[in-house]
Amino acid sequence: MPGYVMHKEELTKRLARIEGQVRGLSRMVDEDRYCIDILDQISAVNRALEKVAVGLMRDHLGHCVKDAAAQGGAQATEKIEEATEAIARLLRS
Amino acid sequence: MPGYVMHKEELTKRLARIEGQVRGLSRMVDEDRYCIDILDQISAVNRALEKVAVGLMRDHLGHCVKDAAAQGGAQATEKIEEATEAIARLLRS
Amino acid sequence: MPGYVMHKEELTKRLARIEGQVRGLSRMVDEDRYCIDILDQISAVNRALEKVAVGLMRDHLGHCVKDAAAQGGAQATEKIEEATEAIARLLRS
Amino acid sequence: MPGYVMHKEELTKRLARIEGQVRGLSRMVDEDRYCIDILDQISAVNRALEKVAVGLMRDHLGHCVKDAAAQGGAQATEKIEEATEAIARLLRS
Numbered sequence: 001m002p003g004y005v006m007h008k009e010e011l012t013k014r015l016a017r018i019e020g021q022v023r024g025l026s027r028m029v030d031e032d033r034y035c036i037d038i039l040d041q042i043s044a045v046n047r048a049l050e051k052v053a054v055g056l057m058r059d060h061l062g063h064c065v066k067d068a069a070a071q072g073g074a075q076a077t078e079k080i081e082e083a084t085e086a087i088a089r090l091l092r093s
Numbered sequence: 094m095p096g097y098v099m100h101k102e103e104l105t106k107r108l109a110r111i112e113g114q115v116r117g118l119s120r121m122v123d124e125d126r127y128c129i130d131i132l133d134q135i136s137a138v139n140r141a142l143e144k145v146a147v148g149l150m151r152d153h154l155g156h157c158v159k160d161a162a163a164q165g166g167a168q169a170t171e172k173i174e175e176a177t178e179a180i181a182r183l184l185r186s
Numbered sequence: 187m188p189g190y191v192m193h194k195e196e197l198t199k200r201l202a203r204i205e206g207q208v209r210g211l212s213r214m215v216d217e218d219r220y221c222i223d224i225l226d227q228i229s230a231v232n233r234a235l236e237k238v239a240v241g242l243m244r245d246h247l248g249h250c251v252k253d254a255a256a257q258g259g260a261q262a263t264e265k266i267e268e269a270t271e272a273i274a275r276l277l278r279s
Numbered sequence: 280m281p282g283y284v285m286h287k288e289e290l291t292k293r294l295a296r297i298e299g300q301v302r303g304l305s306r307m308v309d310e311d312r313y314c315i316d317i318l319d320q321i322s323a324v325n326r327a328l329e330k331v332a333v334g335l336m337r338d339h340l341g342h343c344v345k346d347a348a349a350q351g352g353a354q355a356t357e358k359i360e361e362a363t364e365a366i367a368r369l370l371r372s
Contacts, residue, residue, distance in 0.1 A: 056135075194308060
């Protein structure tokens with residue numbers, strides 16, 4: 001069971017809000033709104049997604065990675081490598 | 094008329110795809126999918142939004158800013174400051 | 187003459203400070219300082235570099251791009267494309 | 280002993296190279312080099328710093344966080360929170 005299950009409701013609510021923000025972006029384009037206002041809304045969506053990512057990473061480290069670390073061995077090493085690679089991809093995105 | 098009007102159809106299509114990706118994120122959470130897979134999907138949405146932002150910035154510089162620059166004066170300076178601030182916000186988001 | 191020439195002294199001062207911050211990072215590693223403190227110092231260097239980048243972009247838009255836009259034609263289009271690509275690379279870095 | 284101690288030599292080498300890149304930035308400004316070339320060099324420094332950050336995070340998760348997780352209790356929770364906050368600061372920088 002993924003670590004975020006405890007915060008599932010919160011996550012779902014945040015993602016629904018982000019979906020609404022993206023729909024708002026489409027509407028802004030449709031209404032020929034000013035570029036800078038659309039760009040600022042994109043910045044806001046990025047920040048909201050980043051908060052979701054940080055929350056997921058917290059839950060992942062606090063459950064999957066922690067449990068694997070407690071057991072030790074190759075699986076711990078693998079989980080840590082996997083989390084590190086995900087952090088690297090987030091940083092580059 | 095905003096500069097992106099020429100690419101409005103393309104923009105609308107991309108944003109519809111991003112909205113679908115965000116809906117996909119909600120579904121992944123709902124199905125208790127693995128954290129790392131959700132994080133990677135967030136990275137993908139961020140990259141897709143960044144491409145939209147770069148496209149909008151290109152159109153904005155090529156129309157609003159270019160036109161203001163051609164006329165010169167205070168409005169040119171103002172438009173350039175405004176675009177710079179939007180770039181700064183994108184970098185920080 | 188590049189647009190930043192007017193702010194050359196300021197830029198040089200900021201870059202000297204950043205060089206000192208990077209030297210500080212080496213010292214922290216040398217002294218076996220705590221990972222999280224080093225990571226936070228890296229975040230600070232990134233933010234300082236980003237501010238330099240935004241300042242350079244402001245000057246570039248306000249001089250090279252503005253001048254090219256005032257003259258119009260293919261060179262204006264080329265300068266705007268070039269600036270857009272540099273923004274895209276900054277966003278991805 | 281911080282987790283990166285095992286890779287200290289590698290880290291020190293990378294940071295020395297980054298310090299040289301920042302010194303190169305100062306030289307570029309001093310020689311009135313083209314803004315876009317300087318901006319691209321800033322993008323390169325950011326990427327190099329990001330790689331150092333990812334390497335440090337890998338070592339930190341693989342040592343400090345893993346050891347704390349193996350012992351469990353409040354310290355494990357605290358270490359995970361601390362690492363998450365550092366990731367959040369890196370993402371925002």
